Amino acid sequence: MYRKAILVEPKKPLEFVEEPIPETPDDGVVLELLYSGVCHSDVHIQADCMDFGGGVYASLFAINKDLFIGRNLGHEIYGRIMSMGPNASKNFKVGDEVVAYPWAGCRSCEFCKIDRSNFCSDNQFGLKDLGLGRKGGFATHMALPECEKYLIKRGNIDPKVAPLLSCSALxxxxxxxxxxxxxxxxxxxxxxxxxxxxxxxxxxxxxxxxxxxxxxxxxxxxxxxxxxxxxxxxxxxxxxxxxxxxxxxxxxxxxxxxxxxxxxxxxxxxxxxxxxxxxxxxxxxxxxxxxxxxxxxxxxxxxxxxxxxxxxxVRTGSFELMKEMIRLTEEKNIRGPEIFTYKFDQVNEALDAIRNGTMMGRAVLDIKA
Ligand SMILES: [Zn+2]
Ligand SMILES: [Zn+2]
Structure with missing residues (x-):
């Protein structure tokens, strides 16, 4: 079994649930998650009241509450490869520590096909992205297909900084x-x-x-x-x-x-x-x-x-841009923001600190703690 934290109602704390560890995809991996970043977007999604200007607001809960309930947030994802499918890329191996690219999009629209899935044309409320509509990093495990399109090795970057690369840094x-x-x-x-x-x-x-x-x-x-x-x-x-x-x-x-x-x-x-x-x-x-x-x-x-x-x-960045940025971050030994570590069980405290404006840097969940 594995644990994940899910949304149950707008503006309410996340709740923990357990379910069986997912099957390893044929062309992908199962990750044992190590650290997950907590982002201001997670707070916005939890609040579920998007202000489009001119008095226009949107709430996913109001539009379709089944899509809201059970959302497993956390799009700054970092973990260790626990198992691999028979057709997974040979550029990765069990034990590798990797950052996941969360802005996956629908994989089939005109933008996704040219490495611009960060502005996928079929991705309302981010429902096609990891940790927005698809399962995210506020969990102990996650399955991902297509290693070459989702995973980047950490290299020499500090493991607590690594998850931040996919959203705040990018x-x-x-x-x-x-x-x-x-x-x-x-x-x-x-x-x-x-x-x-x-x-x-x-x-x-x-x-x-x-x-x-x-x-x-x-x-x-x-x-x-x-x-x-x-x-x-x-x-x-x-x-x-x-x-x-x-x-x-x-x-x-x-x-x-x-x-x-x-x-x-x-x-x-x-x-x-x-x-x-x-x-x-x-x-x-x-x-x-x-x-x-x-x-x-x-x-x-x-x-x-x-x-x-x-x-x-600007909505995040492309997968190629993220690779380029990670190379620069490694090469120049670029220092990220101040990091405040919370235990996985303290995810709601981390969200509260961001919402209240008292977070002085970036909150990271230590999933194993
Ligand atoms: Zn984010
Ligand atoms: Zn798309």
Missing amino acids: TAFSGLRQIKESLDTRARAGLTQNILLIGAGGLGQWAVAYSKHLYPECNLTVADISTEKLEQLSERGVDNTVLFSKTSTIAEKAQQFPHKMDGIIDFVGSSQTASLAAKLLSRGGTMVVIGLIGGQIEASLLGLIDGTQTIKG
Whole structure:
């Protein structure tokens, strides 16, 4: 038997259930899970109230509660291969420690076929992804097919950091890639490359680490509402920090910046932070929205045209991008966010800490503890 934590009702704690260990797929593996990351998306899914802006909200529980009940969350998955099917890839063996790529998509749409399953066209509510609709990492075991499409070996990366590679690291890295053209143009013109990261939590900490490798000449600013989170970043090579007041307006926040920004990544993703980012964009600048608070953006259309600016949304990254990012992380020995370890039984405490904003880095479940 194996244990997993499942959703039973929106906003209610996860419950533990037991069921038989899955059969080993013919072309895949069964993993004995070691560590699983707990992500802000898990909190959003548990809350089950997605704000699409303009007063439009969606709840999976309301649409089809059978799809909600029993969801086994946890998409930052890391484990050891326990058994392999007869037709599994020979590039892996029993005992290998691997990270799973969770953004599997439907495997058959036009995007999935070209390694863009992270924006699969048949994946409402993420139901085709691991730990969203399919079984996830808040479990002691999991079965996966197609090793070459789901698994990447950990290499020399710290085992507690390894699960984070598939979501928080990949999403931050993917977001930073999207501002490349804007920053390269500035560099060619001999101008300063100003990056602003909104949100100093786990993703912000990954983005700080990767920024310094992808854009070594950049001037890096991080903004957050938490003094503690900003202080934590001071030793990580951040050039400037901006402390937001929870109650200040967008215009007041905008005045806290001495200049415009060329690449902005919004790890909060609320109406206020995204609208602020649009206001702060420089000529030719790009802003990327990643956080999932939801709502809508206010931006001047003529300002966008006149400034030749770009507003993008990024949902994680492709499998190939994740491989490239892992190589860089290993090669440069890139330091991830601060890690706070919880026992598997404490999964609800970890979710609470993220929801309350008291998580100072990234929560990781020690599945064996
Ligand atoms: Zn995530
Ligand atoms: Zn698809």
